[in-house]
Amino acid sequence: MPAADTVLTGARVRTLDPARPEAGAVAVLGGEIVAVGDEADVRDWRGPGTETVDLGGATLTPGLTDAHSHPVWGIEMATGTDLSAVTDLDQLRAALRTADRGPGGWVTGFGLDHNAFGGRPVDKALIEEALAGAPAFLRLYDGHSALASGAALAAAGITGPRAFAQRSEIVCDPDGRPTGHLVEHAAMALVGSLAPKPTYTERRERLAGLLSDMAATGLTGAHVMDLGDGDVPALLATAEYEGDLPLRLNLAPWCMPGATGEDLEELIELQRLAGRHWKVGGVKFFMDGTVEGGTAWLEHADCHGRGTDAFWPDPQAYAEAVRVLDAAGVRTATHAIGDAAVRHVLDTVESLGLRGRMRHRIEHIETVPDGQLKRFAELGVIASMQPPHTAYTRADHSDEWSKRLGEERAGRAWRCRDLREAGAVLALGSDWPIAHYDARQVLATARDPRGAASAGTGAWTGAALSGLMALEGMTSHAALAAGEGDVAGRIAAGFRADLTAFGLDPVDAPADELAGAPVRLTMSGGRITHREG
Numbered sequence: 001m002p003a004a005d006t007v008l009t010g011a012r013v014r015t016l017d018p019a020r021p022e023a024g025a026v027a028v029l030g031g032e033i034v035a036v037g038d039e040a041d042v043r044d045w046r047g048p049g050t051e052t053v054d055l056g057g058a059t060l061t062p063g064l065t066d067a068h069s070h071p072v073w074g075i076e077m078a079t080g081t082d083l084s085a086v087t088d089l090d091q092l093r094a095a096l097r098t099a100d101r102g103p104g105g106w107v108t109g110f111g112l113d114h115n116a117f118g119g120r121p122v123d124k125a126l127i128e129e130a131l132a133g134a135p136a137f138l139r140l141y142d143g144h145s146a147l148a149s150g151a152a153l154a155a156a157g158i159t160g161p162r163a164f165a166q167r168s169e170i171v172c173d174p175d176g177r178p179t180g181h182l183v184e185h186a187a188m189a190l191v192g193s194l195a196p197k198p199t200y201t202e203r204r205e206r207l208a209g210l211l212s213d214m215a216a217t218g219l220t221g222a223h224v225m226d227l228g229d230g231d232v233p234a235l236l237a238t239a240e241y242e243g244d245l246p247l248r249l250n251l252a253p254w255c256m257p258g259a260t261g262e263d264l265e266e267l268i269e270l271q272r273l274a275g276r277h278w279k280v281g282g283v284k285f286f287m288d289g290t291v292e293g294g295t296a297w298l299e300h301a302d303c304h305g306r307g308t309d310a311f312w313p314d315p316q317a318y319a320e321a322v323r324v325l326d327a328a329g330v331r332t333a334t335h336a337i338g339d340a341a342v343r344h345v346l347d348t349v350e351s352l353g354l355r356g357r358m359r360h361r362i363e364h365i366e367t368v369p370d371g372q373l374k375r376f377a378e379l380g381v382i383a384s385m386q387p388p389h390t391a392y393t394r395a396d397h398s399d400e401w402s403k404r405l406g407e408e409r410a411g412r413a414w415r416c417r418d419l420r421e422a423g424a425v426l427a428l429g430s431d432w433p434i435a436h437y438d439a440r441q442v443l444a445t446a447r448d449p450r451g452a453a454s455a456g457t458g459a460w461t462g463a464a465l466s467g468l469m470a471l472e473g474m475t476s477h478a479a480l481a482a483g484e485g486d487v488a489g490r491i492a493a494g495f496r497a498d499l500t501a502f503g504l505d506p507v508d509a510p511a512d513e514l515a516g517a518p519v520r521l522t523m524s525g526g527r528i529t530h531r532e533g
């Protein structure tokens with residue numbers, strides 16, 4: 001018998017393996033779990049080169065995976081002044097007056113809450129005095145809209161509305177003059193492409209630091225919902241040439257409206273790309289945008305009369321693209337926030353005629369009626385949700401998200417528990433940089449959701465998960481969402497050695513204690529990527 005690389009002892013092991021739910025020790029060899037049991041069961045795996053780690057009573061779980069994150073593209077998104085703490089226009093103006101100027105005098109910012117505008121339309125006129133003529137590009141927190149100053153619009157040659165192949169908008173006043181509010185990717189890119197960005201070297205260095213910080217919160221992997229501008233595989237290959245990635249990354253390039261047959265073939269070919277600890281695995285679609293931006297696809301218009309259009313001008317073209325990818329064995333993940341968007345994705349999967357395969361998933365699902373809940377399990381569609389997003393809403397429904405939707409739809413916010421009770425596989429994530437990447441906060445907020453998700457109405461009334469459900473959402477269910485249920489998400493012999501050790505029990509400890517719990521050790525693929533102290 002070969003000696004193990006690492007033996008972990010002195011722990012309460014929550015295996016999530018029905019065959020043996022709890023244990024006390026684990027042996028790891030070559031990145032794989034080779035033994036799980038009591039200390040006597042791993043004794044013979046020790047050898048002269050084995051590192052034995054006494055976890056001192058910690059709770060060991062399968063390694064946590066963030067099922068929806070943007071760790072590479074997010075480095076560009078989270079550039080400039082952090083505006084996430086801004087709550088009103090006075091604070092916004094004060095932040096912009098003192099913001100650092102980048103090349104060309106640009107002011108960039110991110111994380112700006114729609115609620116900071118106090119119900120006013122997002123308009124450059126509200127910030128121009130504070131900028132003193134500087135070009136500015138400020139991303140709102142949802143990542144689907146931005147505010148550009150007059151100088152920035154002029155630099156991009158934007159003088160009025162434009163037509164796009166996807167649902168995007170340069171918001172204009174009644175006289176046709178741009179307000180600076182740019183909605184969705186194509187419109188944002190007109191100005192965003194001009195704003196200063198981190199250099200390739202800066203991105204590589206920031207990525208290494210970011211992934212290490214993520215590992216320190218217990219993360220061993222992430223489902224990356226983008227492929228950036230196309231250079232991400234080269235960036236990751238360079239990073240792995242210099243050392244190991246602290247997290248295992250599974251990337252999904254985007255398929256946008258207007259995609260041709262040749263584009264789909266390229267996406268299929270991209271699935272071959274992989275490194276030691278990263279791979280391309282799936283394709284990301286957008287069926288709609290965001291509630292706050294007025295671009296969520298709703299069965300009935302929001303309070304401003306918006307939200308009745310899909311991101312794909314021809315929703316059936318989306319369905320056909322999914323059909324082509326499914327036939328090639330490619331997994332898909334579709335951004336669908338509004339109830340009409342969720343329904344259309346479910347209808348699309350149902351039209352494939354292959355129930356229960358769990359090859360396709362829906363991201364976000366912020367409001368969904370009772371009648372759609374059971375379809376997830378019936379069709380084998382995975383629900384992927386981000387509990388920290390609930391913090392952008394308010395329990396009294398006075399926030400922009402709730403006001404746009406109205407009481408009925410806001411009353412069925414982030415129905416995580418309802419989906420689990422209906423039998424769905426539920427993967428949990430942060431959507432960093434839209435919300436913080438700290439895995440402990442994802443787990444805690446899943447158990448104690450905020451704002452509009454803290455109460456519900458209708459036949460199903462629940463957003464809060466149990467401690468075990470939350471843990472499964474970042475372990476066994478996340479593994480199923482990536483098609484890795486047979487190699488990850490459990491602590492069992494033959495499974496990948498992705499492990500997280502907490503200083504308290506993440507299942508039984510109060511949610512507020514879990515949010516700041518010590519992480520004693522993180523192991524990804526048998527490599528210790530974080531160790532307390």
